[in-house]
């Protein structure tokens with residue numbers, strides 16, 4: 001008795017400091033496991049609570065798609081800067097039977113959008129209009145995407161998959177230091193862009209360990225749990241979105257919402273040496289760029305050059321320069337623009353692009369004007385394999401951190417600013433410095449060109465790697481480097497993910513390198529070849545799973561954030 005009296009307050013305090021996720025209790029500060037080796041199943045996401053949700057669903061008998069749906073909804077609660085129901089994404093699936101699929105739940109421009117909507121009357125780009133506020137958002141695709149994925153592959157009931165997210169939103173959870181900093185930095189932007197003070201804003205400074213409770217979001221998620229896709233695209237939630245639009249002069253209509261459809265597309269599949277890569281076709285540029293980059297380096301002895309050697313960086317950056325020029329000229333939503341997919345992915349074409357490659361100096365790059373590449377990039381990727389051998393790779397986004405910062409009044413979720421991924425005007429750089437033209441111009445119902453590159457890679461017919469990352473235009477080059485690090489430079493996966501990254505995207509004509517990633521000496525040597533090398537902040541947050549030689553799975557979460565791996 002006296003024992004109980006003594007320890008009861010401690011036990012109560014412990015439970016108060018705990019967050020309940022399904023059957024699991026994840027104490028705060030969260031134990032963030034960066035690497036896991038597991039016999040059966042692995043989940044790697046941007047947040048330890050979302051990883052726990054994914055694992056709980058797998059333990060319950062759900063498959064990788066069930067876990068992915070639950071993780072997507074959980075991230076919408078615990079990782080509001082990128083996890084979302086107000087955004088979109090892409091899913092790559094590979095079943096244990098080898099069947100592959102690519103799901104496009106990218107946002108669409110509203111029917112009332114016009115090609116010049118982000119220009120003033122003199123034809124100048126109004127960059128802020130596509131980045132912040134009511135005009136920045138495309139029609140969200142996430143809920144329909146999850147609904148479609150579940151309809152096709154799900155095993156557990158839909159409600160079971162949304163419930164963990166409802167609980168996290170309703171009961172709240174404790175935020176990490178990074179989240180506290182991010183929310184604090186955005187407080188005034190949230191206030192300016194939202195009609196009422198959202199749950200993300202508080203008067204005192206957010207601290208690590210503070211509880212974020214999102215009652216309105218819990219109600220929205222409950223409507224989604226109860227009515228499926230209709231709980232978002234028709235009825236109460238849709239009305240709340242339309243009310244927000246009407247109040248602020250925005251373009252998304254009830255019809256835009258009710259007619260939104262995600263699309264099953266044929267995955268872009270190709271080989272690189274003994275690897276078979278399953279990637280996203282347009283409207284992502286990611287799969288084509290990855291295909292081109294691997295194709296362009298295939299004939300060169302990258303391994304002998306050595307990791308981060310001058311020759312390796314030069315070769316890879318020159319390949320990137322060429323591929324991103326193709327991105328700007330040829331890629332857009334295939335439902336609106338004839339993307340020359342066959343040619344862009346043709347081996348002979350890809351080789352011909354490297355015909356003028358000079359191993360000693362940069363290629364001529366006349367007339368290149370620099371756009372500004374932004375460093376704070378927030379999308380999120382998660383990778384899952386289940387005990388049966390099904391694999392799912394998902395990249396999902398609001399675009400920028402916290403998207404448009406518009407929180408839908410009464411619905412508690414943030415709308416994306418994906419409209420900025422369109423080319424506002426030929427040659428005008430977007431948030432990521434990417435340029436484009438007609439292929440990616442705004443049009444009603446069109447999807448903006450993406451760089452998201454969720455991938456599943458097989459070797460000798462079995463799943464070998466599940467990989468992806470956020471990072472805007474740096475996404476394909478990061479995925480490229482992870483593959484090169486493991487397949488060419490023989491790095492163990494944790495080292496491959498940790499290794500510094502670099503990025504070239506044709507315009508601006510620079511190699512961006514993560515601060516400290518390459519030595520002063522290498523940077524000078526690259527400079528002597530004619531490269532402009534610019535240090536920058538972290539590139540990407542890779543979540544990857546690799547099959548080890550003994551058949552077990554290794555999951556690795558990027559140490560650049562709160563990302564967490566789990567498995568059993």
Ligand code: DON
Pocket residue numbers: 376377378379380397398399400418421449450451452469470471472473475
């Ligand atoms: O679809 C795209 O390419 C971008 N909207 C992705 C944005 C992104 O990765 C931001 N984050 N890290």
